[in-house]
């Protein structure tokens with residue numbers, strides 16, 4: 001009886017994920033770290049979020065009517081949603097090597113790709129199609145297909161975040177536990193700047209991970 005081929009799917013996944021330097025937000029193992037523990041895409045979202053939050057506060061300080069704030073509020077909501085989206089990707093796809101290899105996960109992921117490119121879900125209720133794979137092969141398959149969905153999500157993060165009917169208060173309350181809070185960061189930045197130019201230049205020289 002011929003020997004069964006050695007299943008290298010889990011080994012390959014561990015090579016990719018374990019010990020890799022990943023972006024603190026999106027956790028994509030194949031994206032280079034750009035600054036402060038974040039890839040270029042996430043870092044630019046973080047800078048935009050800080051900037052929009054500062055603009056919102058400045059506008060709020062001089063605003064006499066609620067309507068004056070609409071534009072600043074909208075821009076801030078979009079930036080918050082983009083930041084949440086990037087961090088959601090990290091939670092969803094950041095530990096695929098530890099996943100349970102469920103067929104339903106593959107059905108949903110293939111369905112997402114199918115809807116985006118074909119505008120039709122060819123995999124709805126087709127989880128059984130993936131039963132012929134072992135759990136480790138399903139994990140690896142999930143990794144492969146997630147590369148396409150993550151790329152799509154990253155490219156469309158802004159347009160997916162623009163349409164919104166929630167208030168700023170609800171969007172801020174709806175942020176996931178443990179995700180980046182711009183209001184805390186801006187307060188920390190102010191404290192750091194108030195310590196004087198020497199402290200500021202030291203801080204710029206060695207930015208703490210995830211806190212730039």
Ligand SMILES: [Zn+2]
Nearest residue numbers: 023026039042
């Ligand atoms: Zn990232």
